[in-house]
Amino acid sequence: MSDLEAFISAMPKAELHLHIEGTLEPEMMMALGHRNRITLPYATIEEVEAAYRFSCLQDFLDLYYQGMSVLQTEQDFFDLTWAYLERVHAQNVTHVEIFFDPQGHTERSVAFETVLDGITGALDRAEREFGITRKLIMCFLRHLSEESGFEALKSAVAHKDRIFGVGLDSSEKGHPPSKFERLFAEAVREGFVPVAHAGEEGPPDYVHEALDLLHIDRIDHGNRALEDDGLVKRLAASQMALTVCPLSNLRLCVVDDMSHHPLRAMLQAGLRATVNSDDPAYFGGYMTENYLAVAKGLDLSRDEIVTLGRNAYLGSFLDEPEKRRSLEEFDAFCAH
Ligand code: HPA
Numbered sequence: 001m002s003d004l005e006a007f008i009s010a011m012p013k014a015e016l017h018l019h020i021e022g023t024l025e026p027e028m029m030m031a032l033g034h035r036n037r038i039t040l041p042y043a044t045i046e047e048v049e050a051a052y053r054f055s056c057l058q059d060f061l062d063l064y065y066q067g068m069s070v071l072q073t074e075q076d077f078f079d080l081t082w083a084y085l086e087r088v089h090a091q092n093v094t095h096v097e098i099f100f101d102p103q104g105h106t107e108r109s110v111a112f113e114t115v116l117d118g119i120t121g122a123l124d125r126a127e128r129e130f131g132i133t134r135k136l137i138m139c140f141l142r143h144l145s146e147e148s149g150f151e152a153l154k155s156a157v158a159h160k161d162r163i164f165g166v167g168l169d170s171s172e173k174g175h176p177p178s179k180f181e182r183l184f185a186e187a188v189r190e191g192f193v194p195v196a197h198a199g200e201e202g203p204p205d206y207v208h209e210a211l212d213l214l215h216i217d218r219i220d221h222g223n224r225a226l227e228d229d230g231l232v233k234r235l236a237a238s239q240m241a242l243t244v245c246p247l248s249n250l251r252l253c254v255v256d257d258m259s260h261h262p263l264r265a266m267l268q269a270g271l272r273a274t275v276n277s278d279d280p281a282y283f284g285g286y287m288t289e290n291y292l293a294v295a296k297g298l299d300l301s302r303d304e305i306v307t308l309g310r311n312a313y314l315g316s317f318l319d320e321p322e323k324r325r326s327l328e329e330f331d332a333f334c335a336h
């Protein structure tokens, strides 16, 4: 291992873009399929892995929704979340901001509370045992209707103590942020912090809409913002964080090669870009693997890695004292 690889591996990390349903490893998918008597179209783990060749976001989403059908009980959601937290604890991740997709479960008649209790049970245990801090963000599925989103919001309002924010994910093209303007306004009135996937496959206009109509506090992905100079200046001036996902971008053909990834261009433009894993079980790596892949592809310097690592704590939703403490620990590590 090179010095830089060892540094990346040991560096304290914050993950800001992670779909918990996207941490369902093929082994667990098969095991939960058996446990819950759900038939999957795969006989072996190799067949699952062979199916993970995506040409666009929708290709992936089709398998992602199929995969989550094995998640039925509170124990399933606990096991899923705990497995993720154990893995990232071993990668020196100290803070996580996790998405979940309740509509992907309630439409299969799995209760909102079953999902929430399983996920938060594991998060509570990781906070106690590993000291991992966390925020939970409920995503609305943008291919579904506004009405369905309002149903999910109604469920979330009863659990405000455990759900910090709301996000927007799933099929981006043809489902602009404007479709959910009223839903986000209501969510913000209820006290949820808003974020949205924008500019992954969708045009820069979708990023504008997410900012101006949904009033988001952070952009998930945001790659295509780089196509609009005015937007880049705006994001640099506001220092709004972008949660960039290198291996996801490669596997969903948002970039054709890691050496063409826009992350360095983002840093050079003064954007608060961060590194995240998105759906690690589907895209071939968790936090450390994402840092390593983009560091190698772009030949990033140690200073650039430090900037990315620092940006994650700066762009997190930790409260100010927690943020200060995390940054002090991060800077102390980097000073060695
Ligand atoms: N984009 C949109 N929706 C998603 C993603 C993503 O990368 N992962 C899980 N849902």
Ligand code: ZN
Pocket: 017, 019, 169, 197, 220, 278
């Ligand atoms: Zn995502």
